[in-house]
Amino acid sequence: MSKPNTVSQALGEIEKAYATILSKLPLTNEGTESTPKRAAKALVELTQGYFTTPCEKIGEGIFPHDGSGVVHVKGLEICSLCEHHLLPFIGNCSITYIPDKKMLGLSKLKRISDIFARRLQVQERLTEQIADAIEKAIQPKGVLVVIRSVHLCMKMRGVCEKDPETCTVVRKGEFANNQLLTMQYMAESQHTPKL
Numbered sequence: 405m406s407k408p409n410t411v412s413q414a415l416g417e418i419e420k421a422y423a424t425i426l427s428k429l430p431l432t433n434e435g436t437e438s439t440p441k442r443a444a445k446a447l448v449e450l451t452q453g454y455f456t457t458p459c460e461k462i463g464e465g466i467f468p469h470d471g472s473g474v475v476h477v478k479g480l481e482i483c484s485l486c487e488h489h490l491l492p493f494i495g496n497c498s499i500t501y502i503p504d505k506k507m508l509g510l511s512k513l514k515r516i517s518d519i520f521a522r523r524l525q526v527q528e529r530l531t532e533q534i535a536d537a538i539e540k541a542i543q544p545k546g547v548l549v550v551i552r553s554v555h556l557c558m559k560m561r562g563v564c565e566k567d568p569e570t571c572t573v574v575r576k577g578e579f580a581n582n583q584l585l586t587m588q589y590m591a592e593s594q595h596t597p598k599l
């Protein structure tokens with residue numbers, strides 16, 4: 405079957421596929437009548453990262469930078485779907501970069517992480533893709549991306565682990581060579597949600 409290339413095409417086909425899946429379950433509840441439509445809409449929303457690119461989302465959000473220092477943003481929420489089970493993994497991402505001649509608008513860091521999170525993923529690739537996109541956009545001296553998350557496929561099924569946390573780290577440029585700097589920002593990246 406050819407791959408749908410527009411959202412509306414995808415919606416119709418996914419809705420039909422969900423109706424087939426539900427027809428195989430011994431459902432007795434009437435509340436599921438519109439479920440194929442809703443579930444299709446949800447899946448398209450959760451995979452909207454396939455329908456956009458970092459370049460498109462960053463737009464005009466790159467600015468000149470002429471100082472020294474480090475940019476560190478933590479607590480960027482990650483909501484993604486594991487590519488093996490189509491179950492969510494949810495957590496947070498911290499991005500640290502050492503700018504050279506350019507810097508990114510802060511919101512663009514969230515937009516970049518969302519583009520790749522809203523695809524079917526493994527956490528390792530997601531972490532790598534975020535770091536690569538930042539490197540490509542602004543050629544910083546170094547990038548460090550840390551994601552901590554909980555995979556529901558480990559919690560709700562299979563091994564049914566009560567409190568699993570997965571941490572993935574990607575170090576580029578100066579972070580790849582500097583253990584101390586990496587450790588400093590790894591420690592900083594621990595996110596305590598605030599009310």
Ligand SMILES: Nc1nc2c(ncn2[C@@H]2O[C@H](COP(=O)(O)OP(=O)(O)OP(=O)(O)O)[C@@H](O)[C@H]2O)c(=O)[nH]1
Nearest residue numbers: 486487488489525526527528555557558561562563
């Ligand atoms: N490395 C990596 N593994 C993941 C990620 N998300 C899910 N997995 C793992 O992918 C593996 C899939 O292994 P399989 O043996 O094919 O699947 P499974 O039978 O569901 O495995 P169990 O969960 O052990 O029952 C499991 O170990 C999952 O925990 C991820 O982001 N990164």
Ligand SMILES: [Zn+2]
Nearest residue numbers: 486488489557
């Ligand atoms: Zn999984």
